[in-house]
Amino acid sequence: MDKQGHLLDASPRPLACFLNDHSRRMSADDPGGGRGRRSVEVDFFSGHKTSSRVAGSPEPPLPPPIKEEDLTINMQLLPAATQKEEDDDDDRSASASGSQQQLQAELGRMNEENQRLRGMLAQVTASYQALQMHLMALMQQQPRKQEQFLNATPIPAAAEQPASNSSTEVEKEDSPDAGGGGPSSSKQALPWAAEGRQLSMRKARVSVRARSEAPIIADGCQWRKYGQKMAKGNPCPRAYYRCTMANACPVRKQVQRCAEDRSILITTYEGTHNHPLPPAAMAMASTTSAAASMLLSGSMPSADNSFLARAVLPSCSSSSSMATISASAPFPTVTLDLTHRPHMPLLQAPPPLYNQSKFSGLHMSSTASSDATRPPIDTVSAAAAAITADPNFTVALAAAITSIIGGGAGQQQHHGQAAAGVNASNNNNNVTSSSNNTATSNSTNSDTQ
DNA sequence: CGCTTTTGACCGGCGC
DNA sequence: GCGCCGGTCAAAAGCG
Numbered sequence: 001m002d003k004q005g006h007l008l009d010a011s012p013r014p015l016a017c018f019l020n021d022h023s024r025r026m027s028a029d030d031p032g033g034g035r036g037r038r039s040v041e042v043d044f045f046s047g048h049k050t051s052s053r054v055a056g057s058p059e060p061p062l063p064p065p066i067k068e069e070d071l072t073i074n075m076q077l078l079p080a081a082t083q084k085e086e087d088d089d090d091d092r093s094a095s096a097s098g099s100q101q102q103l104q105a106e107l108g109r110m111n112e113e114n115q116r117l118r119g120m121l122a123q124v125t126a127s128y129q130a131l132q133m134h135l136m137a138l139m140q141q142q143p144r145k146q147e148q149f150l151n152a153t154p155i156p157a158a159a160e161q162p163a164s165n166s167s168t169e170v171e172k173e174d175s176p177d178a179g180g181g182g183p184s185s186s187k188q189a190l191p192w193a194a195e196g197r198q199l200s201m202r203k204a205r206v207s208v209r210a211r212s213e214a215p216i217i218a219d220g221c222q223w224r225k226y227g228q229k230m231a232k233g234n235p236c237p238r239a240y241y242r243c244t245m246a247n248a249c250p251v252r253k254q255v256q257r258c259a260e261d262r263s264i265l266i267t268t269y270e271g272t273h274n275h276p277l278p279p280a281a282m283a284m285a286s287t288t289s290a291a292a293s294m295l296l297s298g299s300m301p302s303a304d305n306s307f308l309a310r311a312v313l314p315s316c317s318s319s320s321s322m323a324t325i326s327a328s329a330p331f332p333t334v335t336l337d338l339t340h341r342p343h344m345p346l347l348q349a350p351p352p353l354y355n356q357s358k359f360s361g362l363h364m365s366s367t368a369s370s371d372a373t374r375p376p377i378d379t380v381s382a383a384a385a386a387i388t389a390d391p392n393f394t395v396a397l398a399a400a401i402t403s404i405i406g407g408g409a410g411q412q413q414h415h416g417q418a419a420a421g422v423n424a425s426n427n428n429n430n431v432t433s434s435s436n437n438t439a440t441s442n443s444t445n446s447d448t449q
Numbered sequence: 450c451g452c453t454t455t456t457g458a459c460c461g462g463c464g465c
Numbered sequence: 466g467c468g469c470c471g472g473t474c475a476a477a478a479g480c481g
Contacts, residue, residue, distance in 0.1 A: 224452090225453075225455085226453095228455075244453095
């Protein structure tokens, strides 16, 4: 726990801060930096972010545009022997021309390095995507551990969160005969339902409360509406969406307006995407999936309710007031409240993106408080999840990389995408080809009640 | 024509 | 066992 806490506490800052700090440090405090300067190291496969330090090895540095200061620094960093040779040279004009040649040679070398670094950057970007998939694969390889965690701490019947078919899913997954012969077996033929392992990832939910007039929040993904119901206790209908970015993506979400304040949109995500996500969707998706996976993997210490809050919302330094635990929900559910700061400019905003989180249904306050009965903490998963879960980091990474590659031309674009993906108040509707206001379409479902 | 939304019906869990 | 409820299905309708 201490390890994880330290790790998580040590990396709350957006990448943009690391970049700025780093370039400042490199130009002033690190004359011995040499190559690999201004590097931002992210070990995507271990999930450890080491960007605040100068790398010992010149591996994955970001390719900076060649600037005057670079040349200046590099000239200062010429080997001592070379400088001594220059001093001993009697022919000053020859020395000057030699210096010029060296300058040009250095420039050429920097250009080559720049090209090389761009290639590396492409690899890093690909690795980032691969990491996402790798994480999902790892999490799906641990359903048993997750089941143990969930089964060892049975969840009380629901009152706060809507009831669900969690136990149904557990049965379907655990018992091989669950799907056989029943009338619902034909329904299992659906592509997403055939992914039985995916069901395990659907037990935890991440709920996002956002103030928005739009029917759904723009999270960068494509969704298809497959149902709408009137939920008890809420005059507003609840809409059910399924991710359509991949054929068998198990991710679903429920969208419902808050009964008390209808300007607040409550979006509940369930599951983990099994496909690469666009940058605009990365922030929200990684946050929700990481939160869900950490809930399921039991990666949070039982004694520290704020652990997950700090992991998922690492920008939040004060955790005492933002993490509460309710044992009344059928699902382990993380609620991210975005309603207090709806227009946070991401890349200029080191302050918390989410200023409040509420944990409901963690059901760990009583039964899981004895650490002896809990499954071991998966440090790597927790760390990787925590890092990828940091929307500031993800968005800043994308924006920083884009700005470096595109020389700022793409920064605005990425900034816009990032904002669209995370700013919950964005009114863009990312539901596929849908202009209907599903939440306000008074097609109240009479259902069979 | 293909895709999405709508909406009534159906299913299973849960409480009484 | 029955009814309530949440979640999902699938045919019909709508849309570009």
